[in-house]
Amino acid sequence: MPAPVRRRASHSLEAVVEAAVALLDEAGEGALTFRALASRLGGGVGSIYWYVDGKDELLDRAADHVMGEVLVATEQLLDDPDPIENLRQLSVAxxxxxxxxxxxxxxxxRNTDLQTNTMRMFDRLGRQAxxxxxxxxxxxxxVMTLVGYVVGLAIDVAQPPPQEFVDSGLSPxxxxxxxxxxxxxxxxxxxPFLQQTAGEFEKHDDSEVFRAGLDLLLAGLRQQAGG
Known part of the structure; x- marks a missing residue:
């Protein structure tokens, strides 16, 4: 009697990417393995390779999938007649x-051939400029300075807390x-500067610092554009 033919699990690229985003949201890049992804979707690891070549492509597609959601969610942030205000709202989002x-x-x-939604967001900011x-x-x-500021500070603030904080048992x-x-x-x-600002540092909020820096950048842009 011939052995039964084993069918590959039937997914879709969208389902694979959405499951990858869920794993990334839950526990970060370390949690995104093809074994974990296959377990979540059902089927073997080999079935994932029908849709992506490897983890790098999967990460690029996951980032672009999320950026597509951001594009939809921020569509209403373009209504202000002041392009500087639109840039502020998009940057905060x-x-x-x-x-x-x-x-x-x-x-x-990382890969503009795959990350078309990221390019669309870059262009959306550029249209305001x-x-x-x-x-x-x-x-x-x-636009490059604005994106660099937003992404760079977000990556820095989103980092895990320092080990000294974890070991201290103190509240933030x-x-x-x-x-x-x-x-x-x-x-x-x-x-002298650290002495003078110690009290402000003690009570600072990272999101307020981000918005203050963003306002400085946009004020300079407004001045460059003639006020």
């Missing part, structure tokens, strides 16, 4: 999404206070 998904910023813009009185070079520099507020006290104990002649 991107930052918030990257904090919600700490893995996302790391894998953006095109509404300003700027040269094409200034428009490009403005207590940990900041400990560092602020270290600043206060420094020689004021050698570290």
């Amino acid at each position: 991107l930052y918030d999404e990257m904090l919600r998904r700490p893995w996302l910023g790391i894998f953006l813009m 095109m509404r300003l009185d700027l040269t094409p070079k200034q428009q490009m520099e403005a 507020d207590e940990f900041l206070r400990m560092y602020a006290d270290r600043w206060r104990a420094l020689d004021p002649d050698e570290f």
